[in-house]
Amino acid sequence: MYSFKNDYSEGAHPSILNALIESNFEQEEGYGEDHYTRKAVELLKERIDLNDIDIHLLSGGTQTNLTALAAFLRPHEAAMAASTGHILGHETGAIEATGHKIISIEAEDGKLTPSLLIPVLDAHTDEHMVKPKLIYISNSTEIGSIYKKNELEQLRDFCHENNLILFMDGARLGSALCSGENDLKLSDLPELVDAFYIGGTKNGALIGEALVICHDSLKEDFRYHLKQRGALLAKGRLLGIQFLELFRDNLFFDLAMHANKMAEMLRVELSKLNIKFLTQSPSNQIFPIVSNAVITELQRKYSFHIWEKVDSDHSAIRLVTSWATKEDKVAAFIEDLKNALIY
Amino acid sequence: MYSFKNDYSEGAHPSILNALIESNFEQEEGYGEDHYTRKAVELLKERIDLNDIDIHLLSGGTQTNLTALAAFLRPHEAAMAASTGHILGHETGAIEATGHKIISIEAEDGKLTPSLLIPVLDAHTDEHMVKPKLIYISNSTEIGSIYKKNELEQLRDFCHENNLILFMDGARLGSALCSGENDLKLSDLPELVDAFYIGGTKNGALIGEALVICHDSLKEDFRYHLKQRGALLAKGRLLGIQFLELFRDNLFFDLAMHANKMAEMLRVELSKLNIKFLTQSPSNQIFPIVSNAVITELQRKYSFHIWEKVDSDHSAIRLVTSWATKEDKVAAFIEDLKNALIY
Amino acid sequence: MYSFKNDYSEGAHPSILNALIESNFEQEEGYGEDHYTRKAVELLKERIDLNDIDIHLLSGGTQTNLTALAAFLRPHEAAMAASTGHILGHETGAIEATGHKIISIEAEDGKLTPSLLIPVLDAHTDEHMVKPKLIYISNSTEIGSIYKKNELEQLRDFCHENNLILFMDGARLGSALCSGENDLKLSDLPELVDAFYIGGTKNGALIGEALVICHDSLKEDFRYHLKQRGALLAKGRLLGIQFLELFRDNLFFDLAMHANKMAEMLRVELSKLNIKFLTQSPSNQIFPIVSNAVITELQRKYSFHIWEKVDSDHSAIRLVTSWATKEDKVAAFIEDLKNALIY
Amino acid sequence: MYSFKNDYSEGAHPSILNALIESNFEQEEGYGEDHYTRKAVELLKERIDLNDIDIHLLSGGTQTNLTALAAFLRPHEAAMAASTGHILGHETGAIEATGHKIISIEAEDGKLTPSLLIPVLDAHTDEHMVKPKLIYISNSTEIGSIYKKNELEQLRDFCHENNLILFMDGARLGSALCSGENDLKLSDLPELVDAFYIGGTKNGALIGEALVICHDSLKEDFRYHLKQRGALLAKGRLLGIQFLELFRDNLFFDLAMHANKMAEMLRVELSKLNIKFLTQSPSNQIFPIVSNAVITELQRKYSFHIWEKVDSDHSAIRLVTSWATKEDKVAAFIEDLKNALIY
Known part of the structure; x- marks a missing residue:
């Protein structure tokens, strides 16, 4: 039996396991304050070509989505997502459990556009309804499609006009950026979205998502949220070492x-x-x-x-x-x- | 510089890393439904000498505490903990973030006893106050003390009399059970507490806590809670392999x-x-x-x-x-x- | 300018105001333990022709919905509602703010039926999705339709078969029960639904909804939830007096x-x-x-x-x-x- | 039997009931957008002698506390209160139910001072602990003491220095301001605290607390929070009429x-x-x-x-x-x- 069921059936790329072995007996600080995590963050900033971003390493996608959205939104604010969005149907109400509604939007190709979002904003007019505040998109999407640069530019402009947050679930960002149809670079993202993450779990790591917070207003105190949601690993080195290995060269x-x-x-x-x-x-x-x-x-x-x-x-x-x-x-x-x- | 700062400074025991390498290219189901996790659960049941328990593998202590307590308590129910308890002062309000108050109890040696708990129950008499429902203890405690068997028996009896849940944080259970003063066996625990966990992170694993739910009423639908709190790893094998290795022999x-x-x-x-x-x-x-x-x-x-x-x-x-x-x-x-x- | 905008434009029926005046200087216990509230509860039990129900008086509909649903559901459980349901679009995410997702179901006439619910249950198969647990219906509905007795019987049977809770928002229950097309009596309801409320605010009271909890499993500790959600009025007499007046005769x-x-x-x-x-x-x-x-x-x-x-x-x-x-x-x-x- | 049990044993001052009767058949907008509420807000602004404040009318103290604190705090931020504080022991964990820890501080006379607060701030140093953000005080306190102007000035200065929010529970503000020892005017408060409320329920109203938000950063979207917490009465006039009557003259x-x-x-x-x-x-x-x-x-x-x-x-x-x-x-x-x- 061979599995095409998902992209997390195997363990990790061997060079990641090697890196774990090589570093195994070094003593390091806990909770992501180790040298490996620090280096990984620096390296990611180089790859993204921007210093003015905050990067946090978490274990998995649901954890990253719930920690970020709960940190970014006030109690009355809601997320908007395509009806195929992972947070809507495959995370057991993790976002709602932090108190926030997700507004579901039908989108044939799994992608949101300003024209799909306008009616949602138009329909949410007063305090008897939640306030739509954050646009959740996935790249690649849950049905395999990818966002083109101009599509993200349109979403970004729409967000600026409407004071919205644009959040990209990048559990499969690697596959999106390496698609034949892709015209985005990793370094384009901070100009386009307010926060995104780089999925390691589905691209060769054991566990690990690198959350990149681009917009200043979303950065403050984020480590508190990590800890509060159970996302701060005692042996944070486990995440740092993996991302170092993934981004050291071109892995x-x-x-x-x-x-x-x-x-x-x-x-x-x-x-x-x-x-x-x-x-x-x-x-x-x-x-x-x-x-x-x-x-x-x-x-x-x-x-x-x-x-x-x-x-x-x-x-x-x-x-x-x-x-x-x-x-x-x-x-x-x-x-x-x-x-x-x-x- | 040598560190005596904590018990999570290094990576994992080498035999755990070896097990990861050996199994690395096998395809497995995701989300804890892999063979390794299943085997680890069976093995743990053998070691605990009881089949009628549910076992779930999670990444870390805070995550385990918040997932379990949020699953076990109704909205108006509170936990009670010694003032030194990890959930009170070192988890950034993770329990409160799920909606539950923790009642702090001064205890000189970090351990709760019926005589310390009685005044708390006496003081919580009506619906203007939370309903104390769960006793959170740590073994070993945050200040290094351990519970003796008769102390746990007294707590268990007190819980039965007062319809309370007894929950043991076992982030350092290994050290407690191997203490020279210990008189508890792992297999004693299901008779003594309603749920407990076996800490791997602080005892040789990269990450990993094995939550053991003993009381039937607490078992239902627990995997939903795991997923909702972001605790269900896509590559759940990472946890299963480690616990298999820790408990295969006497590691x-x-x-x-x-x-x-x-x-x-x-x-x-x-x-x-x-x-x-x-x-x-x-x-x-x-x-x-x-x-x-x-x-x-x-x-x-x-x-x-x-x-x-x-x-x-x-x-x-x-x-x-x-x-x-x-x-x-x-x-x-x-x-x-x-x-x-x-x- | 005359308003047909809603059914809460005016104050209260004069006999209610009179009752407030007549009782004004009597000293009463606070928080719903006054004689008027006790009498109102007894009277309502007579009118409903059942003693084995719990009745609580709250201020308004949103408050009643959020307090009841948060009390009735465990964290991973969701409500289902017609897309026109008040909790979905006009309560600012009040249910989600207590941690629960609401699954929206298209229903042409604002009413849910087993055939609309079956696909929802079929689609929620495992722990990666919320567990649909409670059916929220309104009678009369938000678009003026009413439930017939046999429709409620079908829903009740469906709930029994699928271990679901049936909850009826009765903000406009008076109008429903007095409709020319109605075939329900107030006393039929406990056999049909697990909990419902009798709306006073939209039917002559200043404020007030009488929540009737029929199913034993939902009754425990409900006053704790009232207090926790800010729904327990210090001068609870204000609610008791009004319901006494509304139900003393046929008002x-x-x-x-x-x-x-x-x-x-x-x-x-x-x-x-x-x-x-x-x-x-x-x-x-x-x-x-x-x-x-x-x-x-x-x-x-x-x-x-x-x-x-x-x-x-x-x-x-x-x-x-x-x-x-x-x-x-x-x-x-x-x-x-x-x-x-x-x- | 005569009761000295509390200050909510009787109904309302007769002139309030008269005002309800006189206005009873006027048609008004719902949800606090009626003329009475608007006038009451204007009148309160006059009495407070400041226009640049937001005023919202709610039903009771617990409701006001939970709605305000949940609106003002981010998920990882905590409130600090004297151990006698109402939110700590008599609101069934209402604040925790919105996700926030309350740090209890022993204070002999029920009043907080900078010297009591400094050790709390000193002890909360990093992201493993909640972030103390809001000081909850009551005036008069739960044990009858009152704050003098210079005490509030010290707290205000302390808040400015430490970027904290100062919130005053005024369920018994009337009694405090009319105390023989008082040196505060109602109009002093906006310079001293970031938000406070004027308790009506315990001072002659049927229900009603007037929440005054002084600090600009706390004002945005507050009506969303009111609705989300079930605090927006359909017949909001009930609150407006009462506060109009209480403050029209000197009642x-x-x-x-x-x-x-x-x-x-x-x-x-x-x-x-x-x-x-x-x-x-x-x-x-x-x-x-x-x-x-x-x-x-x-x-x-x-x-x-x-x-x-x-x-x-x-x-x-x-x-x-x-x-x-x-x-x-x-x-x-x-x-x-x-x-x-x-x-």
């Missing part, structure tokens, strides 16, 4: 590139087989639509999510590739799919 | 034994020097009282916390040992302290 | 009957003018669709809400009648509308 | 003056009987220490709180007077006490 991008390449291989070959896709996804998640019979056949050798029923005979499945996906397994999957289609 | 106890032995060495030798201690602590934290001049001298080579001012010339310092503390460093410290005392 | 129903009669008069006469309505509403709120020109004309003499744009030339307006609505004003409104239609 | 102060005069009569006469008091209280609450035998005797005709056991034979009782306390009842109480002392 972070190399890994994302590999994941994308594997997805591209699937996309190209499946297209040749006249298979349609639920969404246009130029990143490491693809959603081919296949017959239920084919699904049953594939499930004998592969695990993956059945994403959505399309009609009585067909469903979209989700195939996710990662830094660890093996090319021969992708090739074998394609072959097996061809065979399944013949019957 | 967990061996490591705690070493930490205690190093503390004992300090305690014995410092006593010989007529140094007094702030508290009686038979575990891996000791609190010797030394002159400020001696502190200054020691700080040239060692790092440690200055715990409390005792008089204008003396303070108690906290020395913490761990699985990684080196015996020669302890010996050197003692020697340096002797020399400092001469001047 | 509560007489007032609702009058409101409905005034709405019926509008409905019948507007229908004669071939005016269509946005919703079928047999209660004290109606939503006629008129041209923007007519609206402008009517606004010279009357205030009301413009509810929803229907097309570029027409909008639905909301007309609300109450215990205090004057028949001659209704007649005048109809006349003025006729005149406006001519032009 | 608010006249009523407080009467309450104080009754307490003064008790204080003077009891002193003559060589009765000692638990606290120096120049306001409408006094705490005489009497023998248990005397208490038993008095309880035959009077109700009051037994506040605190003093020794095995004596307890302090709390006697509270109000705008409605009758002078002949006070005289009778004194006489009965004299008789009880003889035996």
Whole structure:
């Protein structure tokens, strides 16, 4: 059984494990005040090409989302998210548990635009309703699409005009930035969003998300929020060492590139087989639509999510590739799919 | 500079890192549904000698405390803790952030007893006050003391009589159970407390606390709470592998034994020097009282916390040992302290 | 300017004010432990024809909703509501502020049914999502429709099968129960729902909602929740006296009957003018669709809400009648509308 | 049985009830946007002699405290209060339920001073602890003492130096300002505190507290918080009318003056009987220490709180007077006490 179920099936890239071993017996300060975390933060600032940002390392995506949003919003303020947004449907009400409503917005491709947001602002006019304050976007999105630079510029301008916060969930930022269709650089982000994070967990780390706070007004006292939400690891070095390794050279991008390449291989070959896709996804998640019979056949050798029923005979499945996906397994999957289609 | 500052200065025990490496490329389910976590849970049930318990693996102590207490308490119910309790003074209001008051109780040795709790219950008589519902204890405590079996039996009986929940923070449970004064076995705990955890982070793991829920009424839907509080790691295997390694043989106890032995060495030798201690602590934290001049001298080579001012010339310092503390460093410290005392 | 804007424009029914005056100098216990509140609770139990219920008097609807839902739900549990539900759009995220998500369900007539709820339960399958636990319905609904007995029976059975709580917002329960289409008695409710409230504020009281908790499991410690949410009035007598007066004889129903009669008069006469309505509403709120020109004309003499744009030339307006609505004003409104239609 | 149990035993001053009756059939906007509330706010601004303040009318003290503190504080920020503070022991964890810790400070006379606060700030040094941000004081305090102007000036200066918010619970502000020892004017308060409220419930109103927000940074969006916490009454006129009546002429102060005069009569006469008091209280609450035998005797005709056991034979009782306390009842109480002392 080979899994295309997600991008966190394996452990960590070997050089990360090596770095953990090499540093293992050094004594370090706790709670993210160790040398590795400090160096990782400095290194990330170099890569982002900006010094005037605050960077905090957390364990996972839900933790990062809830800690950041709870810190950024006042009690009556709400987040807005595409209906596919991770915080809306896959985090067990983590944001609401901190007291904030999330306003769900239908968006065909999983991406928010000013034209989708305007009606929401128009409908929230007075104190009998929450005050929409933060736009939550994911890049890449939960359905594999990515934001282009001009789309983010439009969102940024819209936020400025309406005094809103723009927050980017970057659990899969690596894959987005390494997509063939991408025109964004990591260093573009501080000009475009108020805060974002760089996902390590789904791109080669054991755990780890690097939250980058760009807007000054959101920076104050953030470490208090980390501690309060249980996000400050005693052995914070575990996070620092991993991000150092990911960004020391080009590892972070190399890994994302590999994941994308594997997805591209699937996309190209499946297209040749006249298979349609639920969404246009130029990143490491693809959603081919296949017959239920084919699904049953594939499930004998592969695990993956059945994403959505399309009609009585067909469903979209989700195939996710990662830094660890093996090319021969992708090739074998394609072959097996061809065979399944013949019957 | 050698650190006696805490028990999370180093990484993980090498056999844990080896286990991570060996399993690194296996594909596993996410979110704690992997084989390693399942095996670790089974193994822990064997070690605790009880099958009818639920076990969940989390990253750290604050996270475990806040997730458990928020799950166990209704909105109007409060926790009670010794004034030295970690949740009261060192978790940035994490429990209050989930909506619950903690009632602080002065306790000289950091331990709660029925006689300290009775006045609290007596004082909380009606709906204008919170309803005291959960007793939070730490074993070993934040000031190094440990609970004896009969003390826990008294607390358990008190809880039964008063319909209270008894929760044990076991961030340093290893050191407590391996203390020379201890008369508790791990397998005694389910009969004594309603929930407790086995701390890995401070006893050889990178991260990891194993929460054991003993009382049936507290078990339902706990994984929802894990996810909601950001405590469910995508690569949950990271936790499972570590606990498997700690409990496969006797590693967990061996490591705690070493930490205690190093503390004992300090305690014995410092006593010989007529140094007094702030508290009686038979575990891996000791609190010797030394002159400020001696502190200054020691700080040239060692790092440690200055715990409390005792008089204008003396303070108690906290020395913490761990699985990684080196015996020669302890010996050197003692020697340096002797020399400092001469001047 | 005469207002059809809502049912809380005037003060209280005169007999309520008289009762306040008559009792004014009697000394009473505070916080709802006064004789009037006790008597009101006893009287309500008689009217509901059941002794085994708990009744608490609160000030207003939002307060009642948030206090009850926060008391009834555990942190990971969510409410479900029709998208028109008051808690979803007009209470500033009050429920979310207590930590709970509300799942919005499209329902054409503002009413929930098992067939609308099944897909929600089906979609919430595991701990990555909130656990749907409570069904919030309003009777009459926010768009004037009412629940029939068999509809509530179906919901009740669905709740039993799925271990759900059925909660009825009765801010306008008087109007619902006095509707010409109603087949429910007040005494039917405890068999049908787990908790509901009887709205006083919108039916002749100054302030006041009587929350009736029917299901035993929801009763415990409720007064703690009242106090914690700021809902326990020091001079609780203010609430007791009003409900005593409303239910001593038939005042509560007489007032609702009058409101409905005034709405019926509008409905019948507007229908004669071939005016269509946005919703079928047999209660004290109606939503006629008129041209923007007519609206402008009517606004010279009357205030009301413009509810929803229907097309570029027409909008639905909301007309609300109450215990205090004057028949001659209704007649005048109809006349003025006729005149406006001519032009 | 005559009650000295509290200052909310009776209804409202008759002129308030008259005002309710006179305005009863006028149609008004809901939710505090009515003419009465607007006028009351304007009138209060005149009385406070400042236009640049925001004033909101709420129902009760707990509601005001929780709504204000939750609005003013970020999640990691804590309030500080004297251990006798109402929010600490008599509001069922209402503040904690909004996520905030309250730091309890022992203060003999129920009043906070910079010298009591300095150690708290000194002890809260980093992100492992909450950030003390708001000073909660009550005037008069829960044990009857009052703040002098210079004491408030010192607190204000301390707040400025330490970037803290000074919040005054004025549930009994009337009694404080009318105390013989008082040197404060209502119009002094905006220069001294960042927010305070003027208690109506305990000084002649049915319900009602007027929250005055002085500091600009605390004003934004406050009505959202009112609605979110269930504090925005549909018939907000009920609050506006009462405060208009209390402040139209001098009624608010006249009523407080009467309450104080009754307490003064008790204080003077009891002193003559060589009765000692638990606290120096120049306001409408006094705490005489009497023998248990005397208490038993008095309880035959009077109700009051037994506040605190003093020794095995004596307890302090709390006697509270109000705008409605009758002078002949006070005289009778004194006489009965004299008789009880003889035996």
